[in-house]
Amino acid sequence: MMKPAGVVRKVDQLGRIVLPKSLRKRYLMNEGDPVEIFVQGDHIILERYRPKCVFCGSMVDVRDFKDRYVCGVCMEGMAELQR
Numbered sequence: 001m002m003k004p005a006g007v008v009r010k011v012d013q014l015g016r017i018v019l020p021k022s023l024r025k026r027y028l029m030n031e032g033d034p035v036e037i038f039v040q041g042d043h044i045i046l047e048r049y050r051p052k053c054v055f056c057g058s059m060v061d062v063r064d065f066k067d068r069y070v071c072g073v074c075m076e077g078m079a080e081l082q083r
């Protein structure tokens, strides 16, 4: 359910919007953290970016391998191929 955060901000010349500190704190957004942008109808939704496994889309136990994200289950599956 979407509800207003009680904040109105102006978009600057470069299209940037400052997220209030209270929101950044509440949603654990720190400087340099990746944020993913979603759209839903006429809404723009920001979410902390969580890497997904390139094979199965899982967000659980995801590790970085050669700049790709792979989950533990798929990693296991690949290890089995070696046997």
Ligand SMILES: [Zn+2]
Residues within 6 Å of the ligand: 053, 054, 055, 056, 057, 058, 070, 071, 072, 073, 074, 075
């Ligand atoms: Zn996977």
